[in-house]
Amino acid sequence: MKSRLDMLKKWHVCVLAVVLLLSISIGIYDLSNKKVTIIVDDKKIEASTFSKDVAGLLEEKGVKLSKNDKVSPSLDEKLSDGMDVKVYRAFEVTLSIDGKTNAVYTAADTVEKFIRQQNIKLGEKDKVDPSLGSSLKPGSSVKIVRVEMKQVQESKEIPYKVTVVGDDSLEAGKTKVVQKGKAGQKSVTYEIVLEDGVEVDKRLVGEKVVSMPSEELVKRGTKSFVLTSRGESRDFKRVINMVASAYTAGYESTGKNPGDRNYGITRSGTRVRPGVVSVDPRVIPLGSRLYIEPMGIYCIAEDTGSAIKGNRIDIYMENLSDARSFGKRNVTVYLLK
Template identity: 35%
Template sequence: MDQERAFLFSRKFLYLVGILSILFITGMGVWFYQASQPKEVQFVVNGEVKSILTKAKTVGEFLDEQSIDLDAHDKLSPSTEEKIRKGIHIAYTDQWQVTLTIANKAQTVVTNKKTVGEILAEQKVSLGKWDKVFPAENEEVSANGKIKVNRIEKKMVEKEKSIPFNEVKRTDYLLTKGSKKVVQEGKNGKALLRYQVVYENGEEVSKELTETKVVAPAQDRVVRVGALVTVSRSGADFTARKVLENVTLTAYGPNGDPENAITASGRVATAGRSIAVDPNVIPMGNWVYIEGYGYRRAEDTGSAIKGNKIDIYFSEDQDAVHFGRKKASKVYVIGPTKP
């Protein structure tokens, strides 16, 4: 009886072991089958999502399948050691170094942006109205490329400038020749100059004057210069307001008509006294001393008498013709009073 029971128990045990073995083998087969089948992976490359079937066991093997070589600047999540499972998300961002120089200050940035404008936006670099960018914003930059931003600033700058005074000389016939008298001191003025100054990276590169405003005008220095010359002639001393050199002397007469002897001043022309002059050179009514001919008075004018020319009156036409044209060495202009 005991042997029969033992036999039955043994049969049941072997039957159970057989069933478990079959289940184990079947499970392992299913597992090996499933493990050998490709798994769907959500691969995010630089923000772009792709669904890819892979037989890779790890993320590192998956990247090898995709011919992707990681470098120190690239981003990856999860790590290369992570096991591949169905539906896993793998995020990969390809990045590289770019040298960014702003206002002569260089820095190295890591980016996956391609154009200059995108890289500047990523680095939060804003450009001013006048700033210069090299290369242009729409151009692409490769790994280890260079971007340069020159900061340009324009400012209006004001500067004061001194305006030097002028010296004005005025002839004074009450002062002897060679003497001077200051009647008004000079004073410098002041002007405000406005410049548009352009700075590049903090250094001045150009400067343009845009406006000049006189704040305080300069005051001239006024000096009176003596013109009186003391002369001794014919036993008398006199002072001359003006000395004329190389004066041309001509003669005129009444032309046979005594009415022609009435001068421009209204006086009757008198020989030995009356002369015709250019009033701009010798004022009417002034006495002069003509070297070699003595004192004469400016009483008449003539259309041909211009500049350093004097016409001497003779009462006889023949005397005037005989006189002709002569050069006087000097003529002294004395004034309205005869010495």
Template identity: 40%
Template structure:
């Protein structure tokens, strides 16, 4: 009777232990599942981001939802002209790269206007677009549009413009000289006065920052051909005057007046006498031997302020002779 009771108690204990162990195992499993769930949620919420600031790159892990939050976490403070890509409000995604480019000081000259500014553009072209600089088809940019923008980069924009103009210009005529033995040497006879031609020219003027740098001929055409001037040039070197043969180097058509004693010597220092002729030394050299038609032989020994060009003044012995001569056109021979 006693043994039977003992057996029953042992069976009841075993059943109770099994129940307790099962509950413990279930609890442990639940805790494990919760931990796994928390870890999974943690890992899902955390994002791995590549952060690039002014060429320096590092990898960060963040729970932030947007770029702005990430930058705050990392202590990256943006200045007004700094640039972040993607934008500060962009939603972060795992594996994303966030780029921060700091603005640098640059010098920009457009034409003759100079600017000093801050920019976070990567290239010269981006900077010009950022600042609203519109380029013409022929404008020149130094350095080129694809050049990387760095600290204190100097950018020169030269405005190149052009203007097409048309002009009409005279074509000078040529002079044909023909020898004529019937004309005195030093005299000429115009056979044809000549006429200028007319030419049409089209030019392109190229300006750099408003200053003309180049003028190029685009087209040219002759509207009227010039007509040559034809002149007969005398070659006769001898003439017969008063029964004498005069050999001369040149003949002049001149206007002659007369003067008489004034009490003063000539410009060459000699006392005036019949045969002294006042001349313009730029036309007839002083001391030259002359023959003046209607007066006779003479020598260039005087000059006067009123004697200029093709004018001479012949000396007469008396005032009445000088007045009688008056003013007349004469042929003057420069004797050899």
């Protein structure tokens, strides 16, 4: 009887031990088995796993990752029950920076994250298009413009002032520089804005005078009369420096001989005579009364000649030898009022 009682006690102990062992095993199983959600390719996968970390979970469930894919939480993160694991697939984005444009694969969902992922250092003034907070999607383009501001100095000329005063000792139309002007200098500072090395803005920020300009003083003639060789005072409206020559009515000067048609007839229709001169009507109108120095003679502009152009004047002479000996001379011609 006692023996049966002892056997019964041993059986109870064994049963209790088995129950306890099963309870411990079930508890360990429950602690090791974790229920997680995998979000990938727009799908939710409910999974149970004994994997210790995210990397093991994805490998266990056959989720393949490319080089630029992103996983949250990170691959080395320890798994816990109820955890969500999200896989962000990389997509192509066009990046333009520092004069180069390349296709880049990224899983970043905003421009700011993308720039940080690419280890791009932004300057304080750099421009980003689209803005940092903008979202990214396949086919997006990101452009970064490097903005640089710097100051440059340039040397600038300060123009001198020209002062003109009347002088009745000079003939009207003539000028005389009494004091020559001299330009000054100044140092000018500009602030320049460069975008990708190209100047887009230039602003004056300061200037400093290095040397002051010197004024130029000019006298302008107001004298409107000339004292002739006869001691007469004659008013004139214009004075011209010209080159004078002489001509006759003969063949040597005009190509005509006595008896030829229009021999000795001027362009004005008058007959040539001492005191008649040939001029360029664009310079001296026909019919103008003239006084010529240094010869001190009065003339009238009635004729023209094919060789008389610009500031040229041809004085009629009756004798060919006199005309030839006259040659060419610099003269001053006054157009009388």
